[in-house]
Amino acid sequence: MNDAQEHREEDAAVGEDSGTRFYGLNDEIVQEIQEAIEREDAALIYERLADWHSADMADLIEQLKPKLRLPFLQIMGERVDPDVYSDLDENVREHLVDDMEPAEIAAFLNELELDDAVDVLESFEEDEQREVLKEIPADERVVLQEGLSYGEDSAGRLMQRNLIAVPEYWDIGQTIDYMRDTDDLPDEFYEIFVVDPRHHPIGTLSLNRAMRSKRQVLVRDIMDTEQKLIPVDMDQEEVAYLFQQYRLASAAVVNEDGALIGVITVDDIVDVISEEAEEDILRLGGVSEDDLFGSVMSTTRARFLWLFVNLLTAIAASVAIGLFDATMEAIIALAVLMPIVASMGGNAGTQTLTVAVRALATKELTAGNMLRILSKETMVAFLNGSIFAVLIGIVAWLWFSSLNIGLIIALAMIVNIIVAAVAGMIVPVTLDRMKIDPAIASSVFVTTVTDIVGFVAFLGLATIVLL
Amino acid sequence: MNDAQEHREEDAAVGEDSGTRFYGLNDEIVQEIQEAIEREDAALIYERLADWHSADMADLIEQLKPKLRLPFLQIMGERVDPDVYSDLDENVREHLVDDMEPAEIAAFLNELELDDAVDVLESFEEDEQREVLKEIPADERVVLQEGLSYGEDSAGRLMQRNLIAVPEYWDIGQTIDYMRDTDDLPDEFYEIFVVDPRHHPIGTLSLNRAMRSKRQVLVRDIMDTEQKLIPVDMDQEEVAYLFQQYRLASAAVVNEDGALIGVITVDDIVDVISEEAEEDILRLGGVSEDDLFGSVMSTTRARFLWLFVNLLTAIAASVAIGLFDATMEAIIALAVLMPIVASMGGNAGTQTLTVAVRALATKELTAGNMLRILSKETMVAFLNGSIFAVLIGIVAWLWFSSLNIGLIIALAMIVNIIVAAVAGMIVPVTLDRMKIDPAIASSVFVTTVTDIVGFVAFLGLATIVLL
Structure with a gap:
């Protein structure tokens, strides 16, 4: 009894959190619910989750250990608001629905708003979809099938049909x-x-x-x-x-x-704005879709392609370096310094391409102002390139007591940072015109360019000047 | 007269574009307006821009060459909806408002909704702000000042006071x-x-x-x-x-x-959701704020810091490489291959940190499920790391006809990809707990770790095995 009282006080504390979080979950509740599921303490669970919003409930399920999710739903039974299923992460939902009968699925689809129901239905394989649709009354089935007939990510999917x-x-x-x-x-x-x-x-x-x-x-x-x-x-x-x-x-x-x-x-x-921004963020990071709750195998597969492309470009960069192995053998300092030029180019290029990808998404960057912005980026690159050329030139000169090496790395640096800015702007714009999402492919192109130009400019200049 | 008719037809074509764009600007209109401003053809401009929405007008101004923006506004005069000023990019607005009198500014602030007016006002320096506020009637000034008194990015700034x-x-x-x-x-x-x-x-x-x-x-x-x-x-x-x-x-x-x-x-x-997502995208790319329309000097300054931090980390990586110069001098193939290990680690780490940063922003990644997701990421890294270890091991073996080099790079690769996953998860989570935005700093920490571990693992193993 004291226990229940204590819980109620904690609950109040959650509602008016001390600062950063005013609503939603916290780790203590998740922990407490997990323990309650394990000892099958339904009363505590009912009490703690009374009046919870479906979105919070979905968050809670995502946070539970996977093996506790189904037991949790069994304990909750009828108490689960069907909206919970549309709020759930797709990976978690698929995992849960796998264990349900088509009739059960049909029953809760019935409770959802059309766009949510279509979303849930779409996440199934085609034969599963058919099984579930069979269980739905004919008039609602027609509406759902019409919803499914609109392209994914189309206005037809977003719309509600009820209106005045x-x-x-x-x-x-x-x-x-x-x-x-x-x-x-x-x-x-x-x-x-x-x-x-x-x-x-x-x-x-x-x-x-x-x-x-x-x-x-x-x-x-x-x-x-x-x-x-x-x-x-x-x-x-x-x-x-x-x-x-x-x-x-x-x-x-x-x-x-x-x-x-x-x-x-x-x-x-x-939701669309969040999704689209999330897509850009993940794609720029080389991740094809939100896989936080994905299985190990599906995540491994999804990330493999990007890493494989990167392996090919890294090998290409190594081939370029290999052209100058005699130069490096003669002056090993070059091998020590060469990653600096490539790395700075890669970062400068990423800055420009990030701004460009974002500006293309918001339609601020267009054919009309592309040249103006490209020339600005080139100026910025020239200024920053010059500063960093001087800095790294001095460091290299002092480190290896060779003015020549300092001059060579400085020149290579300025060249590579300017190339980075130009590639960082032209690559995404070109991809965009070719109707390829610039967020997904710009980064690999630009860093390949800056790696190869960085290594070749530095080692090539050294070969000419020092050998 | 035929000319005007032609324009009207084009206009209709803009409204019902052939596919990708249904509304908004296109490059032809921007070009046409620019030419009209240059030859001071006010009639054409009035006709072409009749009934334009303030947001499209703001886009148009952003697209114009900077030197044509003020002449454009002078031609438009009273026809400019004051909302245009709150829709404008901040950099462009500041540039324009610089040339206006405080009384003119006060007049159009008056026309804006409170949150927009506060936004515009806030972009001014403090003394400019005071000048403008002086020109505003006392009762409205009080409201504006109260708006300004709420913290930037607080609910007080977003709210409207008019309600029922x-x-x-x-x-x-x-x-x-x-x-x-x-x-x-x-x-x-x-x-x-x-x-x-x-x-x-x-x-x-x-x-x-x-x-x-x-x-x-x-x-x-x-x-x-x-x-x-x-x-x-x-x-x-x-x-x-x-x-x-x-x-x-x-x-x-x-x-x-x-x-x-x-x-x-x-x-x-x-707007807030777009802004916050944009902030994350830009910060992950090493850009502190949207600088597409910023001046060369301010853009150069803003990007300098990130590049400077990267220079320091790149030098640190070079120092690590320098420890093994004797090894590389003996076997130059090592210098040729070493960027591959670092690059793959960097990319694998970026994948993980991107997912983690995004999941922290959406509150899907918490202290409660951190360990579970970390162990999943480690499994994914082990699987992908193993595959890429075999691939690069075979490539290196065949390239340099040395089984030992193949084995060494394979081992270094698997180590670095696993380290990348762990760092890619722990760094953003730790920054988040320290109340530092993980989007802004994760990337530099993670790539520093993967660079140094990549170089040291590869060259260190080679030193032990081959020398």
């Missing part, structure tokens, strides 16, 4: 009465859509505008006719761009004929 | 009448706040719920009492986490006493 559309000749009173009489409305929405007889959107009416108008005011007189329409096959990255650029709260999705078929709201976009 | 708060004993009819009679409402809002007599928030009422209820229904009977309150000094990153985690559309901001003082809506959060 009214004709322009209605007045506010009719609109409100219609809303009061309709049961199947979305949980949250911000706008009423105004459509013509062919169901083409012709304007929008924000709820606050509608609420502040008298019942007899006509919709057409207060609707906002400026609207951004989203084609159902638009890529989600482009959709996110529109929402950000024009600060939209929601936007109508139209089919090929221009008819209103759905609505995307800004809260769906929040 | 009603007592719980009102009915829907009273609420609607109050909204109809109040002029100073925000442009967009999604919720009505319910407060107690001390103005503490006790619930929320979504507009759609309110609209669908009869006039005589009491607010207290339909309000949602589950709400996430945001302390005014909460960091914007934490605020964004709350919005994403709990899919909030808006949330109440409270002061130290718990009284309602503002509201943050999800569209403000969209």
